[in-house]
Amino acid sequence: MQREDIRNSLIVSCQPVPGGPMDDADFVAGFAKAARDAGAKALRIESVAYVKAVRAVVSAPIVGIVKRDLPDTQVRITPFVADAEALADAGADIIAFDATNRPRPASVEELIRTVKAKGKLTMADCSSLDDARRALAAGVDFVGTTLSGYVGGPEPLDPDIELIAAMRQLTPFVIAEGRIRSPEQARAAAQAGAFAVVVGSAITRTEHVTSWFNEAIDKAYHNAHRETVLSIDIGGTKTMAALVSGDAVLEEIVVATERDAGPDAWLSGVSASTATWRDRYTRIGIAVTGFIEGGNWSALNPATLPVPDRYPLVDRVEALFDRPAFAINDAQAASWGEYKFGAGTGKNLVFLTISTGIGGGVVINGKPLSGLAGHFGLIRSPSQGQAAFEDQTSGKWIANEALKTGHPADAVEVFDRARNKESWASDIMSRSAYRAATLCRDIQMMFDPDVIVIGGGIGLAEGYLDLMRTHLSGLSLRLTPHLVAAKLGHHAGIIGAADLAGGGK
Known part of the structure; x- marks a missing residue:
């Protein structure tokens, strides 16, 4: 033949x-x-x-x-x-x-x-x-x-x-x-x-x-008895709202996050967009970029999304929607989603999202770490204290580096140009992936997770995960982090927030 x-x-x-x-x-x-x-x-x-x-x-x-x-x-x-x-x-x-x-x-x-x-x-x-x-x-x-x-x-x-x-x-x-x-x-x-x-x-x-069919049918019957949660994910560029039952996203909407409008306006927009769902959910889960403490929301890196310090997120949501609410950092929510239903089911895992900024979450012994845990994008040791890690690796950095080379382009276009073998774009993507891979190597030494789940628009972009793995080649098997793509994709945060809002059982 x-x-x-x-x-x-x-x-x-x-x-x-x-x-x-x-x-x-x-x-x-x-x-x-x-x-x-x-x-x-x-x-x-x-x-x-x-x-x-x-x-x-x-x-x-x-x-x-x-x-x-x-x-x-x-x-x-x-x-x-x-x-x-x-x-x-x-x-x-x-x-x-x-x-x-x-x-x-x-x-x-x-x-x-x-x-x-x-x-x-x-x-x-x-x-x-x-x-x-x-x-x-x-x-x-x-x-x-x-x-x-x-x-x-x-x-x-x-x-x-x-x-x-x-x-x-x-x-x-x-x-x-x-x-x-x-x-x-x-x-x-x-x-x-x-x-x-x-x-x-x-x-x-x-x-x-x-x-496979038996598992799907069992899951469907199990989810039929779960309560439905309105889950909201407010990110640096877009806001998603969805009705979630277990790991099933029943309906969803996505709108742009108007950065300068402020959280009151963002929440009002979600309320208006989901008005027809009002009788279909019993509680609310909220995943946001930034830091949640005591139900209050603060921006750790205002360049990603400007939020007033200690904005009373849970109180505002409960007053606006008249439902009990739970709030968590978006990457921490995603880590829980991937732990419960995704690429790291039942395992000790670290979740790393590489997008407009860089965030993360950690689940150890079946418990999600909250507070500041997982904010890997804000570490400063790689730059000797000069800048947050995400400012040298993420989507915004990629666009800025492209501009420096005389190519005004966002991260998506840089990826496309790299796939077309344009050396300036390939160099930028390789440097970003190298830094992300090095971070994963450090994470492996800190937490020794079974798996590091990679998500986000950059992390899941075609070829990026392979670049990261290439930069880790040569390490001994014991030291090499096991990198996998997020199974839940862009739904990881809303599914995780919804599950935690319902008690995370």
Whole structure:
């Protein structure tokens, strides 16, 4: 076969749960035929025996792998040269193998030479952009995102769209694979630049799909008995109001934050915009940039949003809306949202939001730290006391740096220009990501969290998290923070504030 044979296609991974009721050659062959009949252009098959069984009934291209659990290495996918040879002889057209930078029985170069000697194509299952670079330099035909999220730390829930896009900058031959569980996620992978998209468990593992639906249904019934909370998130550029039940955002509105209008006007605007919701909620959660103490709101960095010192936020909200209210810093609220329902469920975590400014939150032993805890954007040691950290890293800093280079642009445009390989923009983004990565390294030493969840418009921008990880490469595994993208996205703060307003149970 040729590489072009699978361009813009769906590859179905027909791998039953090991030891499960469908772990049988007849079932695997049946999966393969059904997938091919439904339009899949290629198949990913595990084990020499199953490759032989599938080759006997379909002519479609096969990506073959062997999985082994070995005592002296974490490499599981096609670890031995003999495995690659056997897969080729069994009828696989593409041989995939682990291409991570870990101790291994056979080098990536050895595997590539072996497979090419058999006249077959090669696929490097990668965990990172560096893995892909090394594999491409060695002469691999395809790189895949297969192992992203599987080389240490908690397993993410969502596919690594950022890595797909980053790999696409290296080569057009990127195969998206890993945690693609819905047509929407498959579409996102394709739109990120994938040459082909692999879907496995969502199609061929009944056990996994059943558990996903069961969890969703359980959550729906559980949320049906939760009270509905009006949650308000007042940020430096926009204000969001939403009706929230558990982790479900029922309705939402977003309006610009008129910086000079002041908090009375901001709250009045929310009240007017949500007037039709008045009978649908029992209490109010408020997440705000700045510092909350005793229900009073103060700005720690007025450049982010000017707020009168000790503004009586909770009292004003309760008087205006006639409901009990709870207020918390927005990043602390988001940290709780990600702890209860998101990327750090049940773990000791630090949440870091990188946006107009930089904020954070800490949840340790199931309790959110309040007060000044997590205000990482305001630390001054990196600048020897000259400026707040966020003033040298965040979205406002990015725009200011662009202006200094003669390019008036906001952070979003700087990102776009960096993706277009404009060196001035790439340099600014790299410096911002380096500082954010260094902060995460310090946070790891301070709190030793299980995970650091990255959110915010800058933190979640395409490629930024990968830049941070690149700047952390070379550290020992024990010292390296485990960075994951916020699962709840821009809803993390309102969901966390709503849950805490309801008691945070």
